[in-house]
Structure formats: C-alpha cells, structure tokens
Amino acid sequence: MEMKALIGLLLLAGCHGVSSVIYSLKYFITEASGVSNIPEFVGVAMLNELQMGCYDSNSQKMVLNHSWMDQCARDYPDVLKDITLRAQGYYQGMKADIERLKKRFKQTGDVHTYQFMSGCEWDDEDNATDGYGRYGYDGEDHLALDMKTWTWTVLPQQVKLDEGSAARGFLKNYYNKVCISWLKMFLTYGRSTLQRTERPEVSLLQRSPSSPVVCHATGFYPERVVVFWRRDGEELYEHVDHGEVLPNPDGTFQVSVDLNLTLVPQEDWRRYECVVQLKGIEDISILLDPALVRTNWGKTGPGRDGGVKSEITTPIIIVCVVLLLAAVAAGVVVYKKRKR
Known part of the structure; x- marks a missing residue:
C-alpha cells in the first residue's frame, strides 16, 4: 500500500540526509478466492513500518505483536474490539465484492485477489494530517479515495462514485478524527520502539x-x-x-x-x-x-593478497516469518509494482 508510504523511503539523487518523521497508521487487507493453504482473508495493521497486529479468517481474532500493544489493548479494550469488528466487516464485504467483480468481468472461478490499502498520517511538528484509501483487483488499480471530495474514483476510467452525504461524512470523520486519534494513542505506547536507533x-x-x-x-x-x-x-x-x-x-x-x-x-x-x-x-x-x-566462490576470491581469508557464503536474508504474512506482502509488492 504505497499511497505515500509503503515502505517510507525516498532516495533522491544527490540529496542526502534524513527528513523529519511523519507518523502513520496503515492497514493492508487482502481477500483471496481460489487459493488453498492460506487464509481467505488477511489484514495487517502497521504503525509506521512496524507491524502491530494481524487478523485472518482462520483464527478470526486480532493477534498482537508487541508487549506495548498488549498493554494498549488492556487500557483501551473498546478500540481493539472496534478494529476487530471492522476487520470482520471487511472480510464479508470484500468476499462479496470479489464475486461481484468476477461477474462484471465475466471471469471464472480461478484465483482472484481483492486488496484494500488504507491509512492516515500525522506530522507532530506542524500537526498536519493526511490520509489515503485504495482498492486493487487482481493486481490492478480499482478504486481510489479523493480526500478532498470524500468520493471514490473508479480506476483507470476516472469515473466518480458519490455514495451520498452520509458516506462522505463517515469517511471524513474516520480519516480526520478516528484514525488520527488511534494513531496518536498507539504512538504513546510504541514511541520508544519507533524512535530507537540501531546501527547497521x-x-x-x-x-x-x-x-x-x-x-x-x-x-x-x-x-x-x-x-x-x-x-x-x-x-x-x-x-x-x-x-x-x-x-x-x-x-x-x-x-x-x-x-x-x-x-x-x-x-x-x-x-x-x-x-x-x-x-x-x-x-x-x-x-x-x-x-x-x-x-561465495571459495577460498580463491579476488584479493590483492591472492584470495579472501576464508570461505564465506552469501547471507540469506529471511524476510517472511509466517506463510500468511508472506502472502500479504507478496500481494502488496505486486500491486505496488503494477501501480508504478
């Protein structure tokens, strides 16, 4: 879910230094049909680039990833309940959306994915806020939220969908108030983790x-x-x-x-x-x-002294911890690349 930040890095040629941090609360949701051995629905919540919790259709509960999130859930149980109910609602809604889109595009029962990427951002220096929402179907852009008019645009046709004043009011309240308040609340618990520095x-x-x-x-x-x-x-x-x-x-x-x-x-x-x-x-x-x-070709590598000192294989970096997170990450990466 890029929207302004999926991984949060900007590399500008000839311009170095680290900009001020903009805190973000993001959700990555994937609904899949026709895929075996992984949950049909997976949702991941991120504070900046730190995973806070995960919900999937098999367990049907929110699994928290940090002790400070456990404490937050004890202090604010209604928030965790609200997020869990929203995830369950997205599960049922996106499941129906896939069937609707399959009929619209006259598709069969092959593998299909429907993704929702949503988030809000807050700059603690000037108190500026922003948000984003986007749907993707089978790796292609499908819907994008216009944060000025609070309406959805069908992509790539650029057709506006106005679901009425009630829907616009709900979106505006969620992105400008609810999401930002949750972001600030989570930040009070996870700030020490987010603001740490670890040397590479x-x-x-x-x-x-x-x-x-x-x-x-x-x-x-x-x-x-x-x-x-x-x-x-x-x-x-x-x-x-x-x-x-x-x-x-x-x-x-x-x-x-x-x-x-x-x-x-x-x-x-x-x-x-x-x-x-x-x-x-x-x-x-x-x-x-x-x-x-x-x-990684042995003890006779190209050193000025005739070779490297010892045989060292190229490090293998393990990115995925569990299969369901691997599936979500793969879907997001494919969507980002297709979007670009």
Missing part, C-alpha cells in the same frame, strides 16, 4: 568475479537510510543500482546497493567506498578493499 552491519559482497560488488547494510532502524558509492570522495551515479529497503524478521531493515566494476582494474578498487547514512549515528564508510569483499 555493512558488508561488501560479490557472487562471482564478474558480478557487481554489493554494499549490503542490514540490521538498521529506522528504515530511512541512505546508502551510496563514492570514488575519490565524489558520489557515483553511473553503474550503480539501488535496491529497495526490505524488512528483517526482527523488525529491522536491510538494503543493497550494487556497483558494476567490470571496466575497473582491481588495483583501482581502493578509490571506491560505500557510505551509509542513518539518523542518530555517524556516517559509516567502508573502503572497497578486495581483501574485505566477501565471496
């Missing part, structure tokens, strides 16, 4: 002698990180490939930035360095020394 581990990796050298940073928090390559102190823009910031199972993040050195002689490698910038810590710089590059 930075490694230089290379799969084969002809592959790009990868600057891999992992284990950092928050997710707003800047990673780039420099040569002789000047930032490089050519032959550099920036990867997406991805979540780790422990709530931290990882990112990789590739540098193609096909035409660069190895004796010139030390002119290059990878730089990692994260709010709250000093810049991390790692020199491109061939002896420091970790490879």
Whole structure:
C-alpha cells in the first residue's frame, strides 16, 4: 500500500540526509478466492513500518505483536474490539465484492485477489494530517479515495462514485478524527520502539568475479537510510543500482546497493567506498578493499593478497516469518509494482 508510504523511503539523487518523521497508521487487507493453504482473508495493521497486529479468517481474532500493544489493548479494550469488528466487516464485504467483480468481468472461478490499502498520517511538528484509501483487483488499480471530495474514483476510467452525504461524512470523520486519534494513542505506547536507533552491519559482497560488488547494510532502524558509492570522495551515479529497503524478521531493515566494476582494474578498487547514512549515528564508510569483499566462490576470491581469508557464503536474508504474512506482502509488492 504505497499511497505515500509503503515502505517510507525516498532516495533522491544527490540529496542526502534524513527528513523529519511523519507518523502513520496503515492497514493492508487482502481477500483471496481460489487459493488453498492460506487464509481467505488477511489484514495487517502497521504503525509506521512496524507491524502491530494481524487478523485472518482462520483464527478470526486480532493477534498482537508487541508487549506495548498488549498493554494498549488492556487500557483501551473498546478500540481493539472496534478494529476487530471492522476487520470482520471487511472480510464479508470484500468476499462479496470479489464475486461481484468476477461477474462484471465475466471471469471464472480461478484465483482472484481483492486488496484494500488504507491509512492516515500525522506530522507532530506542524500537526498536519493526511490520509489515503485504495482498492486493487487482481493486481490492478480499482478504486481510489479523493480526500478532498470524500468520493471514490473508479480506476483507470476516472469515473466518480458519490455514495451520498452520509458516506462522505463517515469517511471524513474516520480519516480526520478516528484514525488520527488511534494513531496518536498507539504512538504513546510504541514511541520508544519507533524512535530507537540501531546501527547497521555493512558488508561488501560479490557472487562471482564478474558480478557487481554489493554494499549490503542490514540490521538498521529506522528504515530511512541512505546508502551510496563514492570514488575519490565524489558520489557515483553511473553503474550503480539501488535496491529497495526490505524488512528483517526482527523488525529491522536491510538494503543493497550494487556497483558494476567490470571496466575497473582491481588495483583501482581502493578509490571506491560505500557510505551509509542513518539518523542518530555517524556516517559509516567502508573502503572497497578486495581483501574485505566477501565471496561465495571459495577460498580463491579476488584479493590483492591472492584470495579472501576464508570461505564465506552469501547471507540469506529471511524476510517472511509466517506463510500468511508472506502472502500479504507478496500481494502488496505486486500491486505496488503494477501501480508504478
């Protein structure tokens, strides 16, 4: 659910530094038909990029992910009940929507997905708020909420749907008041977790002698990180490939930035360095020394001294903790890419 933030990172060429944090409360909901071995309905609640809880049609209850969320639920049981009831309502409503859309598009009983991405944002510096709502069907945009008129637009035809003043009033009240108040409430419990800073581990990796050298940073928090390559102190823009910031199972993040050195002689490698910038810590710089590059082709890697010191395999980063979250994440990523 991108809307302004699915993963919350903006990489602008030539512009570094970390902007002020805008807090967000987001919901990722997926209804699937014709898919076995996973729940028919899954909903995930996120505070910024931190998962707070998950609801699925098999368990039919909200599972909380942090001790501070357990405390929040004890202090405000009506809020947890309200969110659970909303999830159950979306389950039944989106299930009916899939059948309606299948008939509309004259589709059979094959696999189909219907997704809803919703959220609100709050800037604690100027108290500005914003929100977003969007539906997607089978990986394509379907409906988008206009936050000015509080009406839905059918995409890509750009047809306006006005469901009446009562519906507009409900949407306006939810996004401007209810969602923002919940966001601020959750933030009072989870602020210490969200505002922590965890220093990344930075490694230089290379799969084969002809592959790009990868600057891999992992284990950092928050997710707003800047990673780039420099040569002789000047930032490089050519032959550099920036990867997406991805979540780790422990709530931290990882990112990789590739540098193609096909035409660069190895004796010139030390002119290059990878730089990692994260709010709250000093810049991390790692020199491109061939002896420091970790490879996965054995003990005879391309070091100036004749090889790397030991055989090290490329790290395998486990992103998904449970199958149902993997299904939701996959659906969201596909939808984001199709949307872009």
